[in-house]
Amino acid sequence: MNIVVLVKQVPDTAAERTLSEADHSLDRESADLVLDEINERAAEEALTLKEAVGAEVTVVSMGPDSALDAIRKVLAMGADRGIHVCDDRLRGADVVTTAQVLAAAVRTVADVDLVLAGDATTDGQASVVPAVVADLLGLPSLTHAREVTVEAGGVRAERATEHGEATLGAPLPALVSVTEKINEPRYPSFKGIMAAKKKPVATVDLDDLFPDADDTGFLVTRTRVVKAVPRPARTAGIRVTDDGSAGRRLVDHLIAQKLV
Template sequence: MNIVVLVKQVPDTAAERTLSGTGHTLDRENTDLVLDEINERAAEEALILKEAADVEITVVSMGPDSALDAVRKVLAMGADRGIHIRDDGLQGADAVTTAKVLAAAVRTVPDVDLVLAGNATTDGQGGAVPAMVADLLGLPQLTHVRELALDAGRVRAERETDSGEATLDAPLPALVSVTEKINEPRYPSFKGIMAAKKKPVTTVGLDDLFPDAGDSAFPVTRTRVVEAVPRPARAAGTLVTDDGSAARGILDHLIAQKLL
């Protein structure tokens, strides 16, 4: 069985994040970058399946040179090989372009049985890329999955959203996007980290994935940020002294803020 795991390097949510002066894109040079936690859970689920059957795991990531660190971490966890999509022409790519490129990379892996991804990355929270990749590949998609099982050429999943729970079933090959409830990712061992250095990683660009496409075939982004301003400093609150009229003061403040 061949499993592909889609991963992304994102800004560390616990660190300060800044935008570049031109284009208002992420300033990667001055931002702490990590493998997105939801992708770690997708990778962990692939590794759980690998422990129970004969499975080869390919990890795929799109991004600049630093994105290779995300691929290497999943290899250290136990994946077998990696594909790093690296092309200057993809800087600032929107969700549609990202999905097209990821789908093309998945097609380079022979006989894929299952594609795993996180439900939504922490930097964008769009949650649309896995579904678009599934559509481009012509695969059934099972989203918001918190529990997963494979049996007799089919995938069965428990799905949970804000609107309720459901049991999903689909034939393989399929694409599954998981939530944070699916598992707890393992830490790479020292042995795994050393072994990851010898595992094959293929670096590809747009010319490799779309050899017959012209430059106009990829409008990288259909949106642009016109302006970005720093977050305003937190202002001091209004202090109400309880001298017997505190309730009236609080009520007046809420009315003034149009909260009542």
């Protein structure tokens, strides 16, 4: 069984982050970058399935040179090989381009049975990339899974909804996106960290993934931040002393703020 897990390196949400003055994008030089936690859980699920059914796990990531650190961490956790899509032309790529590139990278892996991904990255939170990748690959998509079971040539996913629980099923090959409820990721062991240094990682660019593109090359669509302003400082709130009219005054304030 061949499993591909999609991962992304993101800014650490617990650390200070700043924007570049030039284009208002993240200043990656000053940011602490980490493997996204939701992708870490997707990787853990891939490794759990590897141990259960005897699979080979390939980790795929798109990003600059530093994204190799995210790949190496998953290799240290127990994945077998990596694919790093690294191309300066992809800077600022939107979700459509990201999905197209990731799908092309998955196609380079022979006989893929299952693709695993987090349902939403902490930096973008668009929640659509896994579904678009599945559509481009022609795979059934099981989204927002909190439990995954592979058996008898198919995959089953349990999903929690606001109305209860739902069970999704599809034949393999398929793509499954997972939530933070899926598992608790393992820590890489020292042995795993050392072994990860010897595991193969293929670095590819747009020309490798799209060799049939015309003279203008693969069309990269991007997002652009037009303006960014600092968050305003906190101001003192309004204190209402109850002298018998507090309820009326509170309602008037809510109405004035168009909250009711």
